[in-house]
Amino acid sequence: MRIVLAVLVVLAVAAFGAKMLLTKSAPARIAVPLQVHHHAVRHLLSRGRPTHRAPLVHVDPTLPAALRVALLHHGIVVAVLYAPNARGDNAAVQAARAGARAAHVGFAALNVSNEAVATSIALKLPGSSDPSVAVVRRPGEITLVLNGYVDSDVITQAARDAGK
Numbered sequence: 001m002r003i004v005l006a007v008l009v010v011l012a013v014a015a016f017g018a019k020m021l022l023t024k025s026a027p028a029r030i031a032v033p034l035q036v037h038h039h040a041v042r043h044l045l046s047r048g049r050p051t052h053r054a055p056l057v058h059v060d061p062t063l064p065a066a067l068r069v070a071l072l073h074h075g076i077v078v079a080v081l082y083a084p085n086a087r088g089d090n091a092a093v094q095a096a097r098a099g100a101r102a103a104h105v106g107f108a109a110l111n112v113s114n115e116a117v118a119t120s121i122a123l124k125l126p127g128s129s130d131p132s133v134a135v136v137r138r139p140g141e142i143t144l145v146l147n148g149y150v151d152s153d154v155i156t157q158a159a160r161d162a163g164k
Contacts (some may be wrong), residue, residue: 060140063124064117066108071138074106076162078155081121081132083113092131092149099133099155105163135162 059071070077080096082089093109100107112118112130121128125145128134135144135158143162146154 058139062120063136063140064108064110064120066110066117067136067140070106070108071136071140075138076103076159077106077108077136078103078159079108079110079134079136081110081112081125081128081130081134083130084111085113086130088149089131092133095150095152096133096155098152099150100159102152102156103159103163105159133158135159137162 057072059068061068063071067077067079070079078096078100080093082093097107097109110117110121112121124142125132125134128145129147131149133146133150133155134142135155137143144158146158
């Protein structure tokens with residue numbers, strides 16, 4: 001009986017070996033890196049939706065609306081407080097606008113005769129007067145306040161210093 005069992009085991013192993021040798025195995029798969037043409041991918045992704053998203057910008061919600069909008073677009077903003085009918089305020093607004101343009105920063109004119117603007121400014125800058133110039137850094141940090149008329153060159157330098 002042992003001999004028959006041994007012969008059967010040898011025949012089973014031989015049959016299994018023959019089957020392995022005679023059947024074709026699937027070829028080994030090799031991973032080949034796919035070359036992606038970025039302009040084609042960009043074209044496919046841009047159909048009806050943007051390919052990138054702008055980073056979220058946080059701005060202090062207690063600031064006047066004109067200043068919040070300027071801070072959404074610029075990291076630093078020159079804000080001028082003025083009253084439309086006050087003497088000299090027009091010149092202060094023009095100097096602040098020129099200083100902001102020279103420093104390549106944002107600009108916001110804040111009319112303090114508007115009650116909402118005046119309330120917001122009074123909470124942020126107690127004791128300020130018009131005209132005044134404030135240099136504001138995102139999200140709403142007031143880095144410098146200059147009361148009265150200020151030359152555009154001084155405003156340019158103040159805005160550049162706030163960016164450092």
